[in-house]
Amino acid sequence: MTREMTGAGMVLQALKDQGVKHIFGYPGGAVLPIYDEIIQQDDIEHILVRHEQGAGHAAEGYARSTGRPGVVLVTSGPGATNMVTALTDAMLDSIPLVCITGQVPTHLIGTDAFQECDTVGITRNCTKHNWLVRDVNDLPRIIHEAFYVATSGRPGPVVIDIPKDVQFATGTYQGPTANPAAAHKSYRPQIKGDLNAVRQAIELMASAKKPVFYTGGGVINSGPHASQLLRELVQLTGFPVTSTLMGLGAYPASGANWLGMLGMHGTYEANMTMHDCDVMICIGARFDDRITGRIDAFAPNARKIHIDIDPSSINKVVKVDVPVIGDVGHVLEDMVRLWRSSGAKADPAALKGWWAQINQWRARNCLAYTPNNDIIMPQYALQRLAELTKGRETYVSTEVGQHQMWAAQYIGFESPNHWLTSGGLGTMGYGLPACIGAQVAHRDALSICVAGDASVLMNMQEMSTAVQFNLPVKIFILNNQYMGMVRQWQQLLHGNRMSHSYMESLPDFVKLAEAYGGVGFRVEKPGELDDAIREMIAVDRPVLFDCRVANLANCFPMIPSGKAHNEMLLPDEANDEAVANAIGSAGKALV
Numbered sequence: 001m002t003r004e005m006t007g008a009g010m011v012l013q014a015l016k017d018q019g020v021k022h023i024f025g026y027p028g029g030a031v032l033p034i035y036d037e038i039i040q041q042d043d044i045e046h047i048l049v050r051h052e053q054g055a056g057h058a059a060e061g062y063a064r065s066t067g068r069p070g071v072v073l074v075t076s077g078p079g080a081t082n083m084v085t086a087l088t089d090a091m092l093d094s095i096p097l098v099c100i101t102g103q104v105p106t107h108l109i110g111t112d113a114f115q116e117c118d119t120v121g122i123t124r125n126c127t128k129h130n131w132l133v134r135d136v137n138d139l140p141r142i143i144h145e146a147f148y149v150a151t152s153g154r155p156g157p158v159v160i161d162i163p164k165d166v167q168f169a170t171g172t173y174q175g176p177t178a179n180p181a182a183a184h185k186s187y188r189p190q191i192k193g194d195l196n197a198v199r200q201a202i203e204l205m206a207s208a209k210k211p212v213f214y215t216g217g218g219v220i221n222s223g224p225h226a227s228q229l230l231r232e233l234v235q236l237t238g239f240p241v242t243s244t245l246m247g248l249g250a251y252p253a254s255g256a257n258w259l260g261m262l263g264m265h266g267t268y269e270a271n272m273t274m275h276d277c278d279v280m281i282c283i284g285a286r287f288d289d290r291i292t293g294r295i296d297a298f299a300p301n302a303r304k305i306h307i308d309i310d311p312s313s314i315n316k317v318v319k320v321d322v323p324v325i326g327d328v329g330h331v332l333e334d335m336v337r338l339w340r341s342s343g344a345k346a347d348p349a350a351l352k353g354w355w356a357q358i359n360q361w362r363a364r365n366c367l368a369y370t371p372n373n374d375i376i377m378p379q380y381a382l383q384r385l386a387e388l389t390k391g392r393e394t395y396v397s398t399e400v401g402q403h404q405m406w407a408a409q410y411i412g413f414e415s416p417n418h419w420l421t422s423g424g425l426g427t428m429g430y431g432l433p434a435c436i437g438a439q440v441a442h443r444d445a446l447s448i449c450v451a452g453d454a455s456v457l458m459n460m461q462e463m464s465t466a467v468q469f470n471l472p473v474k475i476f477i478l479n480n481q482y483m484g485m486v487r488q489w490q491q492l493l494h495g496n497r498m499s500h501s502y503m504e505s506l507p508d509f510v511k512l513a514e515a516y517g518g519v520g521f522r523v524e525k526p527g528e529l530d531d532a533i534r535e536m537i538a539v540d541r542p543v544l545f546d547c548r549v550a551n552l553a554n555c556f557p558m559i560p561s562g563k564a565h566n567e568m569l570l571p572d573e574a575n576d577e578a579v580a581n582a583i584g585s586a587g588k589a590l591v
Contacts, residue, residue, distance in 0.1 A: 002174050007136040008033035008167040011100065014143040016043050017175050020071050022062065022440055023047065024055040028075025030102025030115060033167035035073075047440055047469060050461035052079050054433040056086020057459065060095045061437030064420045065395050067223060069096040069150050070437065076102045077115030080161075081122065085427060088126040090157040092424025093246060094221055096150040097157035098143075099127075105165040106134055119161045129187075130159035136171035148180040153189030154310040155221050189309060193326030198334045200322045201281070201305045202344055208279035209350035211239045214262070214291075217246030217423070218284020218308060218328050220416040226329035227416045230283065231255070233336050238351055240358055242270040244285050245408055246423040253412030259358070260367075263291040264559050265405040268366035268568060271557075273358055274299055275565035282306045284328045287317040288424065297564035307331050366557045366570055367409055376526050378403065378478045378549040382410040382450065385476060388533045393445040395420060395438040399431035399455035402484035402555045407450040429458025432475060436462055439471040446474070446537060453479040454503055460512070466542040467517040474536055474543045477509060480551045488554050513544035522546040 005013065011034050015023070024047045027035045038046050049055040052074045059070025074083055080101040090097045104113040120132045129149050131142045139162065146158045177183050205211060213234060219226050227250045234241050234257050241251050242259040251258055260267035262274055274280070280302045285291070287306075292298045295318065304320040306313075307328060314323045324331050338344075369379045396411060397420040398404040404421060413419050420438060422430040435449035449456075456477055466473050478484075486501040510520030519539050523532045523546070536543050556571040 002172055004170055005173050006033070006167065007139050007162065007169050007171065008037045010136070010139045010171070010173050011143065011162070011167070012037045012041060012044065013173055014140050014176075015071065018144070018147045019068075020044055023071045023073050024049055024058045024062070024437065025073035026050075026052050026055060026075070026079060028079050028102060028115070030076035030079075030104060030164050031073060031100075031167075033164065034100070034102070046073075047436075047465065049433065049465050051459060052082035053085050053429065054459045054462040054465065056083050056097065056099070057089070057427070057430045057433035058437035058440070058462070058465075059097050060086060060090055060093075060430070061397055061420050061434030062441045063095050063097060063437075064434070065417050065438040066441045067417060069098050069147060072097060072099040074099070074101055075115065076104055076119070077117050079115075080119040081117060084122065084126060085425075087123055087157045087159070089422055089425040089427045089430065091126050091128070093422065094155045094217060095157065096155035098146050098150050099157060099159045101159060101161045102167075103132070103161045103163040106163045107165070109163065119159065123159045126157070127159050128156040130161065132161045133163070133166050136166050136169040139166065139171065140174045144176040144180065145184065147176075148184060149187060152181070153187070154218075190311070190325050191309075191327045191330055193307065193324040193331035193334060195334065197322060197324045198331060198338060201307075201324060202335060202338050202342060204279055204303060204305060204322055205237065205239075205281060205339075206344040206346055208239075208346050210276060210278040210354045211237070211346060211351075212273050212277040212280055213239055213241040214243075214274065214280055214282045214285055215241060215247045215250055216244040216283065216285025219247055219250040222284065222327055222329040224416060226284075226332055227251070229329060229332035229336055233332060233339065236336065236339055237346060239281075239346070240273055240355070242266070242273065244288075244291055244423070245421060247285065248408060248419045249413035249416045252414040254414060261408050264293070264561075265409065265555055265557065266559075267409070268364050268557055268570060269358055269361040271559065271565040271568055272361045276357075277302045280304045282308075282320070283332070284308060286310075286313045292318065293559050294562055294564045299565075364570070369571060372550065373526060376523070376529060376547060376549045378406050378480070378553055379410055380526060381478060381529060381547050381549055382406050384529050385448070385450075385533060386411045388530065389446060389448070389537070393442065394418065395435070395442060395445055395447045397421065397431045397434040397438060397447070397449045399449070399451040399458075400426045400428045401452045401455055402480075402488065402553075403450050403452045403478040405555045406478070411450075428455035432456060432459050432473075433462045433465075435473045435475070436466055436471055439466075439473050440469070447471075448474045448476055451475055451477045452484055453477055453481060453506055454483040457507075463513070463516040463518060463542060463544070472540050472542060474545060476536075476545045477547060478549050479506070479509070479546050480549050480553065481506060482551060485555070487552075491554070509544045509546040513542070516542070518542035518544060520544050520546065522548065524548045
């Protein structure tokens with residue numbers, strides 16, 4: 001399809017041709033031509049946010065919960081710079097975003113014009129690629145290319161910077177090509193894994209005495225088929241499986257082989273299994289520091305297989321024995337087929353002994369906590385939330401902090417794309433807008449944000465967005481009146497000197513919800529919790545749920561920074577002397 005239209009018209013037509021149904025954005029002078037096109041059509045719904053960072057995180061929640069790219073439209077200058085945090089967050093967590101920014105007219109670029117900034121320069125290091133469009137006839141090609149780059153290979157964010165005069169200019173629109181990969185000679189990610197490498201991986205797996213699958217967000221990014229293949233491979237092999245924070249849901253939490261999350265706040269059984277394994281199969285994860293602990297003590301006796309679509313991730317942090325570069329779904333398909341056809345089997349006696357050891361670690365019950373009849377323990381609050389939302393189509397986002405780790409520990413995810421959290425960047429303020437993005441994509445589902453009283457305030461203004469668009473999101477605040485994780489580290493590492501981590505002037509969240517036009521709940525006693533959660537779920541409006549929890553509860557298990565997986569701090573061991581011995585001076589330096 002080719003026809004004459006304005007640059008602004010091209011933007012809307014290209015988005016429609018890419019199958020876009022929703023845009024998250026905030027208008028400004030440099031994008032008014034595009035907004036004028038938006039109001040004259042009904043195919044794409046625009047969600048007006050209250051801050052550009054909120055737009056970015058909402059688009060992330062939309063993308064993570066659907067597997068489709070999130071689309072953002074913001075103006076020049078501060079509109080673009082306010083997107084930097086969300087772009088960086090999406091870059092680290094491999095979330096496909098297409099961000100369209102306005103720019104001053106081309107003849108004013110470089111003159112320090114009103115609301116001008118070097119958007120391409122500023123976003124170069126936090127995007128997969130970015131473009132400054134100077135010719136309206138290049139605009140359609142660039143938009144289609146942007147969607148291809150954002151969604152192929154390792155997904156990530158892209159930016160298209162469009163000067164205002166290009167939006168007004170008239171040119172020839174061309175639709176997307178039938179095979180975008182063929183049109184991109186410079187960007188062709190490797191999809192299929194090398195079969196010889198896959199065979200080596202199968203042989204190594206069959207020789208294992210103490211194997212473990214270490215899975216990450218790459219399994220989810222590859223699509224539902226990859227999660228199904230992972231489950232099939234786990235069943236075929238009988239191997240234990242664990243996951244990073246970003247990979248939760250790829251394998252069901254109710255599965256017999258599930259060890260729970262691993263890493264700094266992972267389970268005892270997952271971390272001990274990783275430490276003692278002799279063959280590690282890393283699938284779609286990148287060996288980041290929250291997972292590995294001390295590198296020279298990370299799985300010291302293991303031979304390592306690493307499956308990843310990003311070649312730069314191979315041997316970047318941990319040297320591996322069998323690298324397999326390719327899309328997780330394609331590689332898992334080959335692995336399942338070759339495992340079946342070769343009749344491969346791990347040593348059954350060794351595997352039985354390995355599971356006996358794992359079950360001893362499981363018996364440690366590392367997520368146990370002391371219940372309290374008078375004060376709501378945060379762990380209990382999340383257990384009740386998980387129990388009372390069972391059987392529903394539920395999407396859970398989080399802010400960042402203790403509540404995030406507790407949610408990962410106590411809410412079991414049975415399927416991919418239902419867990420939305422900021423992993424690599426650890427962005428406070430992510431959860432509420434991400435919850436909105438998921439609700440936009442799944443209008444009839446239950447969308448819940450597990451939040452802390454500190455981080456939820458970072459983008460609280462997006463409650464107004466939820467009210468305007470009738471999005472009945474539930475913001476479940478574990479209110480301990482602290483920046484909980486900061487306070488925990490100050491207690492453990494800085495002599496209990498709680499420097500600026502106490503929120504001395506928190507708002508009344510019930511009144512705040514009502515001020516926005518939503519509904520507020522406050523619960524202070526364990527016995528009141530179940531009925532209040534049921535009522536929260538039943539309300540068809542945005543909710544702020546102020547759950548008052550124990551102020552000084554700490555998040556355990558925990559691997560102190562700079563320590564190995566077998567040097568975990570468990571809840572019943574975490575007295576002051578044990579903490580001091582476990583952390584030591586090296587841990588202080590590495591936090």
